[in-house]
Amino acid sequence: MFYKVDIPQPKEPVAALVTLNPAESRRLIAKATVELPEVKAAMKKGWIIIARGITGAYVSEELFNIEVNPKSQQTVGIISGGITNANNAPPPCTMHVVHDGKVVENADSNVEILNFGPKDVFIKGANAVDPQGNAGIMASNIKGGTWGMFTPIITGRNSQLIITVGLEKMVPSVADACEHSGVYYYKWSLGMPGKLTPVVQGKVVTEIQALGVLAGVNAYHICSGGVGGSEGAVTLSIEGDEAHVKKALDLVVSIKGEPPTSVVDTYRIKDPADYKFDAYEQLATQWTQ
DSSP states (O other): BBOOOOOOSSSSSSSEEEEHHHHHHHHHHHHHTSSHHHHHHHHSSSEEEEEESHHHHHHHHHHHTOSSSSGGGGOEEEEETTTEEEEEEOOSSOOEEEEETTEOOOHHHHHHHHGGGOOOEEEEOEEOOOSSHHHHHOOOSOOHHHHHHHHHHHHHTTTTEEEEOOOOOOOOOOHHHHHHHOTTOOBBBBBBOOEEEEEEEEEEHHHOOOOOOOOEEEEEEEEEOOTTTTTTOOEEEEEEEEHHHHHHHHHHHHHHTTOOOOOOOOOOOOOGGGGBBBHHHHTHHHHHH
C-alpha cells in the first residue's frame, strides 16, 4: 500500500508542474525516507536495515551524509544495457545496518534481521508498483534473493517495511506481472531470467508520497517519459496552498541536475547471445561465476 500522508485541504489552492528524471526521483524519495517517523524513531532506538539497491544507495547518502559511488554496484540485480543482469562486484557502501543510531560494523543483514521487532525498519527498493500501491521486487536467485530473506521475518513480526520506488516503474498490475514471471518460467531471455515477487505489508514511497512528506502537498502523476536525458522521467502536478507548493517547487529545483547513476561493467552476463539466449544457461551463471 502507499504510505499514508495527511495533507491539509488548502483554502486557496495553486498548482505547479514539475518533471523529475529517475536520478532526481531517487534523490527526492531518499530525502523523504529518512524523514519518515518510523525511520527517525528507529534511528533513536531500534534497528534499521537498508537493503542493497540503487535507491538504497541514495538513502544511505541521506542518512549518513556520505557519497556512494558507483551506485550501480550497490545493487545485485540490475537492468542495464538493455538486458536483465546481476552485479558481481561487492557494494561500495557497507553502512547498511544501524542499531540505536550507530552503524553496525561488519554487519550481516541475514543475521541482524533476526533481532527485528515491530518498530524496526527494513528499507528496500522495488522494480514495479501499480496504481493500487502494490509493489514487486525482481529476484533471479532461486532462493528468492533479498525478498526471500526478509519477507517471512518482516511479515511475521509486523516490522516496518518501507518500499522506495519511482513512478517510472509503474505497471498495470503487480499481481499479473508476478503470475507471468519466474526464474524457470522462460525458455529464452535477454539476460538473467527473474521472478517479480510480491511485496507483503510494505509501505510504498514514490515521488508523490515524498512530496507529501517533505512539503505537505498533493502530487498527481500526469505523464511519463522523455528524451535527451529525460528517458524514464515522470511529470507531476503539485497542488496545495501557495506556501507549500512553493516549498515543493524549491525542493524540486534544488535536486535538478542530479547526475544519472554511474554504471561500471561488473556484470555476470556480457552478451545473452553467448548463451544462445537460453534462459536456464544464463540463470546457471549464479552457480558457475
